[in-house]
Amino acid sequence: MDIKQVAVIGAGVMGSGIAAHFANAGVPVLLLDIVPRDAQNRNVIAEGALARMAKTDPAPFMSTAAARLVATGNTEDDLGKLAGCDWIVEAVLEDPKVKQDLYARIEQVLKPEAVISSNTSTIPLAILTEGRSEPFRRAFMVTHFFNPPRYMRLLELVVGPDSDPALVAGIRRFADIALGKGVVDCKDTPGFIANRIGTYWIQAAVNAAIDLGLTVEEADAVAGRPMGVPKTGVFGLIDLVGLDLMPHIAKSLLATLPKDDPYRDIYRVEPVIENLIADGYTGRKGKGGFYRLSKATDGARVKESVDLKTGAWAKSDKPKLDSVEEARRGGLKALVGFDDKAGRFAATVLGQTLSYAAGLVPQIADTVVAVDEAMRLGYNWGFGPFELIDQVGADWLIGWLETQGKPVPALLKSAQGRSFYRVQDGRLQYLTTGGDYAEVKRPDGVLLLADIKRTAKPIAKNGSAALWDIGDGVTCFEFISKMNSLDDQTMALLGEAIRITASKYKAMVIYNEGTNFSVGANLGLALFGINIALWPQIEALIKGGQDAYKALKFAPFPTVAAPAGMALGGGCEILLHSAAIQAHAETYCGLVEVGVGLIPGWGGCKEMLLRANAQPKRPGGPMPPLGQVFQTIGTAQVAKSAFEAKDLLYLRPADGITMNRDRLLADAKAKALALAEGYQPPKPAVEIRLPGPTARTGFALAVGDLARTGKATPYDVVVSDKLAYVLSGGDTDITETLTEDDVLALEHEMFSQLVRLPGTIARVEHMLTTGKPLRN
The missing domain is CATH 1.10.1040.50 (N-(1-d-carboxylethyl)-l-norvaline Dehydrogenase; domain 2)
Incomplete structure (x- = not known):
């Protein structure tokens, strides 16, 4: 079924959260609630709920664009608008009489083939549908969301003996694919499952x-x-x-x-x-x-x-x-x-x-x-x-x-x-309840690496990463270290994975089923090297990462990164170097190195510069896009969803977003196979023009203002100065051209300087000890 318009009745915490998540899926939503006695604004409850959600943390909306898809109203003036809705979700008081009275009114305007469902968590479906007509019972089911609806993946689905199987199947599929829910069929029993x-x-x-x-x-x-x-x-x-x-x-x-x-x-x-x-x-x-x-x-x-x-x-x-x-x-x-x-x-x-x-x-x-x-x-x-x-x-x-x-x-x-x-x-x-065994069936379009691992051995593996054959000529590169942190072993196997895939396969997906895609470089390993002054090894780690990511970018086959959860630092940089991204909607990516006194050193600065310069030209010369990158990296901005990641340039407009994490690998594989037809790797950028000292002066003034107002610490100024040197192109000017390798060399130089400074060492130690950034 085609869900083009949804209504949610009940603008409490659950109802408004459900409305927000429909909007996250790109569906226009009508949010209704009652008219309070003596209210001057008859939509005050729904409007108030929408205003509260704009300030709620964690945010119910995945983007500001989603918030604009919610319209408000009330159940006295706007019930007639339900006639244009394909799915009406009731989320009012847990009182059978209140719900049944509302259903009687909805039934008068419900269009044929529309679905009406209750978000109840305690009232049996049989009680809710007492006295309702056969067409209403056919269109009715219980869809129990969990709070908060954006983040909790469960949707309990309860149907009655009269529920239309076609409508049930349509809701199940929409909830799965568009809303990203794990839909679990429940019996009509108290509390469900x-x-x-x-x-x-x-x-x-x-x-x-x-x-x-x-x-x-x-x-x-x-x-x-x-x-x-x-x-x-x-x-x-x-x-x-x-x-x-x-x-x-x-x-x-x-x-x-x-x-x-x-x-x-x-x-x-x-x-x-x-x-x-x-x-x-x-x-x-x-x-x-x-x-x-x-x-x-x-x-x-x-x-x-x-x-x-x-x-x-x-x-x-x-x-x-x-x-x-x-x-x-x-x-x-x-x-x-x-x-x-x-x-x-x-x-x-x-x-x-x-x-x-x-x-x-x-x-x-x-x-x-x-x-x-x-x-x-x-x-x-x-x-x-x-x-x-x-x-x-x-x-x-x-x-x-x-x-x-x-x-x-x-x-x-x-x-x-x-x-x-x-x-x-x-x-x-x-x-089974009969005492024998049955196979666990996955829905169509679901591919899990865990299932592949039960029947196969990795093509290649070390202590930090593994490479798998996921069928149809596609490999999967998987991080397997603690918290999927990245180290020299990761980079070594990535290089080997590129060589293997190039020789025998069509494409590669970068994916894992951990809580987080990757938290970035292994800081503990880096601190160990710093404390015993293993500078050659640290230099080699920087260069090894740059070389591995460069090989990834220019591989003769398409690479599709499929992140979910946190993709930070080096984990974000691997996204930036992939041919395409298919991200889970709940992807939180960012270049956060300044928080530990460093700058992106594996090509993150370079790739963000290229993306900013590829944006439509704006008035003001080269500084507006450059300033955007400086602010994004310099303030360690982390996208709070894959949609927001597009606004921050971590994802490109053509990159895909998957709502259901169980479908992420299959979607990424499909994207990789589609790109493989006639794939041509990108050509290195041979003309990067950056303003040099002129831009650094502007950046220094901006950071100085922040420092004077207490919004930037003294060491923030030090790190920002090194970042500004890279992003401005070093000792160059707008009339000269740089290559990608030139910018990588600047990254390497500034990273190497920072990693030796006491302020950076203190930040790394504090992060490892407390899990929080040091404001020194």
């Missing part, structure tokens, strides 16, 4: 922490990264969502859950939480929750946490737990087997949560795959419940349940002595 299991997990963790005497820091340290959960853990997550929201979620679930549901057995009201809410501690949106920031006597901000027994506040300290250290060495099985309070906490939380999930299939979903995907995409778990069971072992979980005198779910019994997932003949399979 993610909130049903997630709410139980949170309650089990809160109970166990209090019963076993853990601090909130200890509980979050255990129920966080060791379990593959974001570092917020449990109490940090409740602070993020809002303490005051938790009782409402529990109330709605308890109103609809079966009488024998295990959640009823563990649900309890804790006085410490009631007292926190009563005192205004509603989480991060308020003055704090389980954690808060307070001022010390010297005015410094101090992080504090609440005592779960007494409710008293104390300074928050990072806990040291032997069981967590054991988990780093021996994995999750070692954690649940460790006999301290943290190990017992882990065993209790996982034992209860994983057995609960096992008892819900096929009640809430047909497969364990759907449940695992829902928890990964909706709660950002690194592993779904059944993947976690495989880590601790089904036999361990069965044994734990038996020692607790608890029943063992039938699905869990069927996994005894085996696992929920296995690889058979290179294919990933999952255990």
